[in-house]
Amino acid sequence: MKKALSVLLCVVLVVAICAMSGCAQQEESTQQTNDPLYVAMAVPVTGNQAMYGEYFSTAAQIKVDEVNAAGGINGRQIVLEVFDDRGDVAEASNLAQKICDDEKYIAVIGGFASTSVLASAPIYGENGMPQMVPAASHMDITKVSDYTWLQASVADEMRNFFNMVVDGIGSKKIAYIYLNNDSGLSGLELLQGFVEGREDIELVAAESFNEGQVSDFTPLLSKLKQAEPETIMISAQYKDIANILKQAQQMDFGDTTFANLGTCYSDEFLTLAGDAAEGFYVSTLYFADNPDEGVQEFSQLFYEASDGKTANQFASQAYECMSMLVYAFEQGATTREEVQQALLGISEWDGLTCTSKYTDRVPEKEGVPIMVKDGKWALAEY
Numbered sequence: 001m002k003k004a005l006s007v008l009l010c011v012v013l014v015v016a017i018c019a020m021s022g023c024a025q026q027e028e029s030t031q032q033t034n035d036p037l038y039v040a041m042a043v044p045v046t047g048n049q050a051m052y053g054e055y056f057s058t059a060a061q062i063k064v065d066e067v068n069a070a071g072g073i074n075g076r077q078i079v080l081e082v083f084d085d086r087g088d089v090a091e092a093s094n095l096a097q098k099i100c101d102d103e104k105y106i107a108v109i110g111g112f113a114s115t116s117v118l119a120s121a122p123i124y125g126e127n128g129m130p131q132m133v134p135a136a137s138h139m140d141i142t143k144v145s146d147y148t149w150l151q152a153s154v155a156d157e158m159r160n161f162f163n164m165v166v167d168g169i170g171s172k173k174i175a176y177i178y179l180n181n182d183s184g185l186s187g188l189e190l191l192q193g194f195v196e197g198r199e200d201i202e203l204v205a206a207e208s209f210n211e212g213q214v215s216d217f218t219p220l221l222s223k224l225k226q227a228e229p230e231t232i233m234i235s236a237q238y239k240d241i242a243n244i245l246k247q248a249q250q251m252d253f254g255d256t257t258f259a260n261l262g263t264c265y266s267d268e269f270l271t272l273a274g275d276a277a278e279g280f281y282v283s284t285l286y287f288a289d290n291p292d293e294g295v296q297e298f299s300q301l302f303y304e305a306s307d308g309k310t311a312n313q314f315a316s317q318a319y320e321c322m323s324m325l326v327y328a329f330e331q332g333a334t335t336r337e338e339v340q341q342a343l344l345g346i347s348e349w350d351g352l353t354c355t356s357k358y359t360d361r362v363p364e365k366e367g368v369p370i371m372v373k374d375g376k377w378a379l380a381e382y
Contacts, residue, residue, distance in 0.1 A: 036079040037329055039064075039322070040099045042092065042110035042120070043134075045084035048212060048239060051268050052112045052314050056134050057082050058306050059315035060109060062298075063322040073329040080322070085111050085120075092116035093123060100127035106336050107132065107328075109321045114138035114154075114183040121145040130328075130339045132321035135314055138182050142361045147340060149324070149361045151317035152285060154183065158190040160367025161261040161283040165231050166201055168369055168382050169257055169281065173204050175229035177220065177244065179236050180208040187235045187261075204229050211237065217244045221251055231257045238264045242272035249276040257281060265312045265370065265377065273372075281380055283367040286313035286353060289377070290368065294352040310377070316353040323351055 041060060043053035057080075064078045072078065083099065085092040092111050099105050100123060108124060109132045111117050117136040124131040125145030133141060137154040165171050176191055178184035188206060195203045205227035207220045214220075221244070224232055232253075234241050241264050248258065259281035270277060288299040288311045298319060302311035328342035349356050349363070356363035369380035 034075055036077045037073060037106065037334065038079050038081065038104045039325060040102075040105045040108040040110075041080055041082045042085045042095045042099065042108060043082065044087040044112055045082065047086045047088070048237065049087035049112055051238070051266065052135065053082075053084070054306075055266075055309075055312065055314040056109070056112070056318040059302060059311070059318040060322040062301050062305050063319055063326060067326055073326070076329075078326070078329070080109075081105075083110075085116060087112060087116060089116055089119045092120040096120035096123035100124060100129050105129070106334065107325050107339050109134060109318065109325075112136065113181070114141065114186075115181050117141055117148070118144060118182055121148050124148070128336045128340065130325075130336060130343060132325060134318040134321050136183070138186050140182075140186075149321075149343060150363060151320055152313075152365065153362050154186055155190060156363075156365055157261050157283070157285070157367070158187050159194065161233065161259070162191060162194045164281060164283045164367065164369040164380065165233060165259055166198065168380060169231055169259070170382065171230035171257070172200055173202050173228065173230045175205040175224045175227055175232045176203065176207075177224070177232060177234045177236065178206070178208050180210050184208060184235055191233070209236075209240075211240065214240070215243065217247050218251065221248055221253075225251065225253060225256075229256060231259055234258060234260050236260075236263065238266060238269040239272060242269055242277070245273050245276040245280065259283070262313055266314075267310050270372065270375065270377070275375070277372045278375070280372045282370050284313050284370055285365050285367060286311065286316040287368045287370055287377070287379070288312070289379075298353045319353060320349070320351045324349065 043056045044050050045053045060080055064080050068077045083095050085095050099108055107130045112135050114136040117133055121141055121144045125147045129147060131148045133148055133150050137152040137157055139154055142148050165174060178188055195201050205224050241260060262284045265282050265284045299311045302315050328339045331342040333339040333342045346358055356365050370377055371380045
């Protein structure tokens with residue numbers, strides 16, 4: 001009887017221990033399931049390119065807040081953590097390694113300029129980290145890593161830019177000012193190819209400069225003025241272009257028009273350039289006054305989130321980067337490789353702010369020609 005009782009007590013004890021263990025495992029599993037989904041963002045927060053980083057982080061956070069307010073992804077919240085790469089190549093590389101070494105991050109959004117992305121992309125690629133690139137568009141970015149996803153193609157951007165100038169404005173003689181970096185040089189190569197394909201178009205001059213090293217652009221502008229271009233195309237950051245326009249205004253370029261491929265479309269540029277921006281053309285991938293319902297919805301969301309700023313292509317593209325990651329999470333992706341595989345299933349993206357067709361992780365998008373009219377951004381008039 002005592003032996004039977006002892007056996008019975010042992011059985012009860014084992015069952016109790018197993019039950020407690022099961023409860024603990026279930027609690028641990030629930031805790032793990034409810035852990036946040038972490039996304040890193042490496043963009044300029046300080047320095048000359050800080051404006052772009054602000055647009056990126058504000059726009060991406062709009063999508064995060066939207067998802068989290070609706071309950072998250074199967075109960076899991078998304079956490080976006082922003083790192084400052086200062087627009088610096090070395091810092092971009094250091095941050096890439098730091099982000100990859102932290103296993104909690106399953107995707108990253110960044111950086112801004114092609115030079116920084118070309119430096120960081122191989123590191124993300126080696127660590128199997130999906131990298132959503134919100135602005136950089138150099139043709140080699142997707143070649144240095146199988147894990148990079150672009151929101152713009154430099155080939156499309158330059159083609160849209162070229163078509164706006166020669167077919168829209170109607171210029172036959174063009175000049176080109178560009179940054180002496182990877183993006184600027186690839187743009188020049190593409191522009192030369194477009195010109196070669198058109199017997200009626202002449203590239204009369206091309207001049208480059210190093211970002212952050214030039215404040216007096218009059219020597220460069222003097223060379224271009226002698227070439228008598230009908231339009232001067234500029235590929236640079238908005239602060240430099242504002243200075244170029246103000247200095248050109250003092251040199252009487254007559255009927256010569258100035259144009260840019262998207263970096264200037266912002267409220268900040270209008271403030272810096274002042275009346276020197278009047279008549280300035282821009283080929284952008286997003287225009288806030290587009291009557292499209294999705295564009296209007298996002299423009300309003302961004303206006304409210306940014307204390308009254310106008311959404312531009314940088315905001316739009318960062319929002320779509322995060323939206324594509326949300327799509328991957330909704331497919332059940334919770335690891336870096338699962339996110340990558342979910343993204344590989346996207347051939348056509350129908351986002352709130354744009355639609356695009358993806359080929360080898362590079363999108364095809366049409367440009368929107370706009371201009372500065374009466375001190376405000378408006379659809380281009382020719």
